[in-house]
Amino acid sequence: MLMICPFTPLFFNESKDNFGITSRYIQKFAPADKILIEILSDGRDVPTSISVIDAITNKAIASYEWNSWKMNDNKVLYYYVLTGLSSGFYRINLLGLSSDVFKVTDNSRELDETTLIRYSMRDNRQRTDSVFFINGLQFFFEFRAPGGFCDDNWRFAVDNEQFLAPSGDIVELYSQETTQKVFTLGNAMGCPIWYAAMLNRILCCSYVYFDNVRYARKDSNVPEQNLLIEGLKSYVFKQSLQQIGEVSSKGTSDIFIIIVSINSSDIGQCTVTATGNVINVIESVDKSNYTITVEKYGTATVNILPEDGYQVKELTVDGASQGALSSFTFENVQEGHTMSVVMEIVEENPTNFLVRNDLPNVYYSSTQSAVDAIKTAYPNGLTQNITLTCIKPATEKRLSGTWIAELSKWNEKSICCLIIDGADRLVYDGKSLGGLQFKEVNNVLLRNISFVNCANYAGAYSPSELYALNFVGSASRNARNLLVYKCNFNGVYPSDLTKKAWRTIGSKYSENLTLLGCDISNDYGNCMKLTNCQYVSLIKNTISVDYSLGVVAHPSIMTLKNCYTLNVEDNKMSGDVRENYFELSNVDRFYFLRNEVSGGGGRAITMSSLGSMKEVVVDSNLFVGMLNGPAGGWMKEYINLGTAKIDRLCMNNNTCYMSGKFYEQYITKGGTVEDAYIYNNIAINATGTSTNSINGFIINRVKSLHTGNNLYESMRGLVVSPNADGESDYITVDWTTGRDVAKLQVAGYEANSIKVEDGTKLLEKQNGGDSYKLIEGLEYYSNMSYFPDADIEYKAKASTGNTRGCYNLAGIAIDETQEVTGYTGEDYSEVKVFGSTAQYSTLADSVLRLKHNTPDRLKLVVFSVIGSQHSDLILGKSGIMHTSPVLDANGEYQEDELYTINVD
16 A cells, blocks of 8 residues: 655645635745655555656656655655756656646745745654654655735733732742744635645644744644635635744755756766765756755765766866866765766777877877887887877777786886876776786876776676786886876776776785875775785875675775885775775884874774884874774774784874774774884764773883873773783783873873863864864863874974864964975885985995975975986885995996985
8 A cells, every 4th residue: 555645745636626716826846945755655565656747748757766765564665855846837646646736936026925834743653644754864844835924913922920029019930921923824816725734734743944933833723714705715824823942944954955967068968876875866857957865964976977979078066177077976965066067079989199298290099009109119118208198088998808008027127207197188998897007017107097997897707806007016026116196096887886896906016106196986995905015105195985895805995915114194085894994914114194084884904014013103193983883893993003013103193083883992902012102192982972982092012101192082991001911021001090191190101191071072073063173272282292294284383382183273384385305215224314415325235215305295206316237216205216236247246336316
């Protein structure tokens, strides 16, 4: 059995009166009104789709499929929010019934004669014929009624009690005034009788708003009927109401609208879909725009799906161009948005879209043919930098085999670079398999390229190592220097949006791999799989991965095994991965700086090492809401130090907003540490209950512990070093001491640290804002000895007055455009540091790390290292090089080589 909810604000004419003239009033709605339609089913019957009829032509103009929600074992709700209709006259066909004609208009004069009434119940127990909370989200019906409030219909009352004093004075014991108003339903034309029945029904709801002001009926007052003209079935009704509560529409707008407009000359060249917390997507009659309804605070990814032969030329979001992106994600939606799409023709077999700078009149129709020609022209490696530039919009598709293009065993000893510049025009479409592969190739810069539809084929016969980009060396020779700059990687499978990339970036036996300013989305969660990659930098990227346990064995943003150094700086990372964002094994040095990490289902970082990790620095990061249902019950910490042995651990200036769903959570857990430094952090239990076991920095064993200026709210454990093995070289901070700041301070730790009372509001997020900064005016300052040069908002270190956590609210702004020269260096073999101000001497076969001093995080830096026999290149702001000896004709050692280092 199917039943239309009686609160649905459309009328299916109930009148059986054959006498008199029917009312000529036509119900009106504004285009932005949200017409919630509900049908309740006993679970056996499914309603046919909603049919929208043009009342003028009597033709069906649109058909919409229902959203559904299983209420219990016996009832299913089918619902749809109809909004964004163009101006016109319409009817809706449901269950074989046709609604009264209604009008959609944006004419302000017509709408001014109506009142928008929003209404909902406090829960679903109030009625059996209607649903107001769907999957935890409160929905409001919207009914636009003719009429309004007149000033001459105000009434005043008072509820009070008085007594007469012996002196004759009147004493007011208590007094409460009320204002009652009369709502007039029906204008000069009046309205049908069922409008009053609807108003009477609406006023039975718990929350009723007339133009965003809350009212309730007084006592049992009901609409008073007045016949407008004898014989005309059109009436005016009077309803007494009392204004209650605050003058606010709070709670009446739990959904927002994203309007996507298609360029008028491009209509029909694409369709629009959306995923995430999306209620519905409505396509206009002429397909010129799409209206996407999104839950408040939800996430919506809007996808532009080009028809064959077309591609996105430009996507504009809220007036700002996003280039040739075919999808865009709105997060934490709290307002309406606009998008506009411009399309262009794609050549099915693009020709003449690539040109080389060394041969300006030679054009190529594929990347493979271009790199083959370059390799033929320079068989022993490049003797000059070669740039391959895309000169017009083109989508290059994989034609055969596994890869769009691949290049192997080339450019080993060169200090020149191959640059492929997409110029924001070039799209690589892997057609579900691979993108680009560079195998035993040195010195490649990719920039301004979009990779789509790569590595997302889940068939049994797909190659096992698929990537949008694969950079591979060999056990005997590392591939060196791949820099990926401002590239986009979208792993979605166009014809099935539930399929996403298994992997995006892959590398084995490489060094100096850098991703700078890239955008990576729609990856199932083996986003970067790296093995024996000696130096990796992930800088200023936006990365979103998805929960894929059961699809991908161990989902993550990155797995990395065997590495000198991993730099992760200034990134925004999110996604529902249920294991680890970063899974690290045998990484000597790990720098995790100024990142925003949010929403993980499991841990942020886990690490293990067969040897000793030289340094782990986790500084100025924002961690929000990890541990939202990890794959294993043993995953309880944001950062798992595990069995790793760490020489130096620095956990400074971080903000941990611990709002995950797990009862027991830790910031860090595990590890054997020589020297630990924990300063200037903010750790907050944001789970909503102080009874949860929310813990701070728990380390298995530590020899030297330095802590101070930390700020804790509702934390069970602050700093604990249990030293379970009882070794004499390691200190013991037991759980009793480690939960009490005062006891820790007596023991010589946590100088100037503070634990505030449970429920204290410290961050703007806790005070109704959106930021994780300290609330303005709170004076919790840092220990400046452990303060960074720059915080998450890129402010410089001032001498005093910088607040704790990752937001420096009292610093001096860094000018990232300033030209700063020079570099710093570190000799990994000799454990020494050096710089560009003086010559540095070391033995041959040493590993040196160079880092440029520029404050510009997106600056492209190239180090050329020139020796008498050997030369080297480093692509990126930092990287490693290997020193070599001078050899004689027989290959015998003569002396250590002297190098000149140049920076471009």
